[in-house]
Amino acid sequence: xxxxxxxxxxxxxxxxxxxxxxxxxxxxxxxxxxxxxxxxxxxxxxxxxxxxxxxxxxxxxxxxxxxxxxxxxxxxxxxxxxxxxxxxxxxxxxxxxxxxxxxxxxxxxxxxxxxxxxxxxxxxxxxxxxxxxxxxxxxxxxxxxxxxxxxxxxxxxxxxxxxxxxxxxxxxxxxxxxxxxxxxxxxxxxxxxxxxxxxxxxxxxxxxxxxxxxxxxxxxxxxxxxxxxxxxxxxxxxxxxxxxxxxxxxxxxxxxxxxxxxxxxxxxxxxxxxxxxxxxxxxxxxxxxxxxxxxxxxxxxxxxxxxxxxxxxxxxxxxxxxxxxxxxxxxxxxxxxxxxxxxxxxxxxxxxxxxxxxxxxxxxxxxxxxxxxxxxxxxxxxxxxxxxxxxxxxxxxxxxxxxxxxxxxxxxxxxxxxxxxxxxxxxxxxxxxxxxxxxxxxxxxxxxxxxxx
Amino acid sequence: xxxxxxxxxxxxxxxxxxxxxxxxxxxxxxxxxxxxxxxxxxxxxxxxxxxxxxxxxxxxxxxxxxxxxxxxxxxxxxxxxxxxxxxxxxxxxxxxxxxxxxxxxxxxxxxxxxxxxxxxxxxxxxxxxxxxxxxxxxxxxxxxxxxxxxxxxxxxxxxxxxxxxxxxxxxxxxxxxxxxx
Numbered sequence: 001x002x003x004x005x006x007x008x009x010x011x012x013x014x015x016x017x018x019x020x021x022x023x024x025x026x027x028x029x030x031x032x033x034x035x036x037x038x039x040x041x042x043x044x045x046x047x048x049x050x051x052x053x054x055x056x057x058x059x060x061x062x063x064x065x066x067x068x069x070x071x072x073x074x075x076x077x078x079x080x081x082x083x084x085x086x087x088x089x090x091x092x093x094x095x096x097x098x099x100x101x102x103x104x105x106x107x108x109x110x111x112x113x114x115x116x117x118x119x120x121x122x123x124x125x126x127x128x129x130x131x132x133x134x135x136x137x138x139x140x141x142x143x144x145x146x147x148x149x150x151x152x153x154x155x156x157x158x159x160x161x162x163x164x165x166x167x168x169x170x171x172x173x174x175x176x177x178x179x180x181x182x183x184x185x186x187x188x189x190x191x192x193x194x195x196x197x198x199x200x201x202x203x204x205x206x207x208x209x210x211x212x213x214x215x216x217x218x219x220x221x222x223x224x225x226x227x228x229x230x231x232x233x234x235x236x237x238x239x240x241x242x243x244x245x246x247x248x249x250x251x252x253x254x255x256x257x258x259x260x261x262x263x264x265x266x267x268x269x270x271x272x273x274x275x276x277x278x279x280x281x282x283x284x285x286x287x288x289x290x291x292x293x294x295x296x297x298x299x300x301x302x303x304x305x306x307x308x309x310x311x312x313x314x315x316x317x318x319x320x321x322x323x324x325x326x327x328x329x330x331x332x333x334x335x336x337x338x339x340x341x342x343x344x345x346x347x348x349x350x351x352x353x354x355x356x357x358x359x360x361x362x363x364x365x366x367x368x369x370x371x372x373x374x375x376x377x378x379x380x381x382x383x384x385x386x387x388x389x390x391x392x393x394x395x396x397x398x399x400x401x402x403x404x405x406x407x408x409x410x411x412x413x414x415x416x417x418x419x420x421x422x423x424x425x426x427x428x429x430x431x432x433x434x435x436x437x438x439x440x441x442x443x444x445x446x447x448x449x450x451x452x453x
Numbered sequence: 454x455x456x457x458x459x460x461x462x463x464x465x466x467x468x469x470x471x472x473x474x475x476x477x478x479x480x481x482x483x484x485x486x487x488x489x490x491x492x493x494x495x496x497x498x499x500x501x502x503x504x505x506x507x508x509x510x511x512x513x514x515x516x517x518x519x520x521x522x523x524x525x526x527x528x529x530x531x532x533x534x535x536x537x538x539x540x541x542x543x544x545x546x547x548x549x550x551x552x553x554x555x556x557x558x559x560x561x562x563x564x565x566x567x568x569x570x571x572x573x574x575x576x577x578x579x580x581x582x583x584x585x586x587x588x589x590x591x592x593x594x595x596x597x598x599x600x601x602x603x604x605x606x607x608x609x610x611x612x613x614x615x616x617x618x619x620x621x622x623x624x625x626x627x628x629x630x631x632x633x634x
Binding site for chain 2: 005007009024284331385
């Protein structure tokens, strides 16, 4: 009976061949035991679908966390702002609001000449129909043309017109009305030149030139959306002086999901006449621990925007599985509690591009990869017959690639706290079985400190 | 050192040679299929296990070091694949559902020589899963009771008891067949 043969049904080899091709094309795929060829394919499809759902869920959580952190940073600095359709120049800080005094114009009888006469005091009967407001930013000159119309009770309608050829130059009058409060430190300088020339009996030509310089120094906090994102020359200059940073980091990866994943066994070691020896036949992974990493490195700034980081990273992967343990003598032990821990050491290399460099915060994008090797593959086997220790064999190295966005909060001029969410992919490797084989696409969350040297 | 045809075939498979893989399949499948049938008692399920076993075999063929028979190494894979399936189906629990329990000695050679292989296979497949597994592992594969107890997570006493019950049941069935023949 040991040497008995049975005719194998048609189509078995085709199914085997396609599964082998699929296994070669996909980084990792557990070999599940189904109740039929369709069941096995459906099981693999379900496993892939589950992997995708797990990745999407973890990626969504990570992105939401990063977005929440970014929003908190931005809104934490914001103290409100104002928008003004009549303003110009680059807004760095909100300073003040000024009102333009109503300018009453008297239309001359001869419409060839138009006069603009600023009134120091508007007649009590006048009703202001419009008022233009101007927000003046720090260090800028605001230039705007404002046209207003007034209607007096007497029915006179006045308007301002500038005829081609006149040498009337009008700039926005930014005199503050009485009672207007200006922030501390505001200096407003207004120069008004008025010249009046009587040309003829009933013609009056008046030239008015008003210029205003307003400068306000706002000491303290940035209080506008633009403030956070605007380039800070001082900050950039400060960073130019620190080309190298020392980085200390910690990392946790998404993918901690207990599942009934059937691991592909690592393959038996057959020794003559004794079957398997010094080997664990993995039947079923019960749960994976969260992969965690810690490392140190340096970040070198090549330019104000581009930088490279390199370092050393230690990673710990754990899992609980059940299977059959064969000791050195080939004796088999059925075990439901096998604890596996894998210790990796790797060299991560990343390239950074600084998108926004603010005074207190940096936003950047980065991409890179890691090469690492498992240094120890330890198994603790808790069987009914006793507890055993087993070391797995290790060959080759593990390559991975990653990309993400990061934010660094500059606590002081030499210390920064950073958060780097990322997405990583672990390429197929001969390293021991782990979550990286069943879920090669993983979401990561790294945080750490950067010390500018 | 000359390389045997078997070693050469295995080396080609380790390099991913599809033609060599097909040759290995053609060589082993007719021998491994009955192994699967004996353990699970169902040809359709055995066909699936045959697929799973070969995928495992080719995926991890690099771990075959050439210290012993390749067929023996492959057989271990298929036996373990079948045991994993039975364990998942919770089919390895020992049952008491044999019609008769008699303590008779088993002389496999003399008592099976009067029936053909196919008839014997049918009888084995008709055994309850737990009895069938122990019968296969002890009588066919050559495991000891101690090894069976460790692999299946049962006591040695249970292994021996279940085996004797399986033997008694088979013996009754064989006697019926020979009397009716």
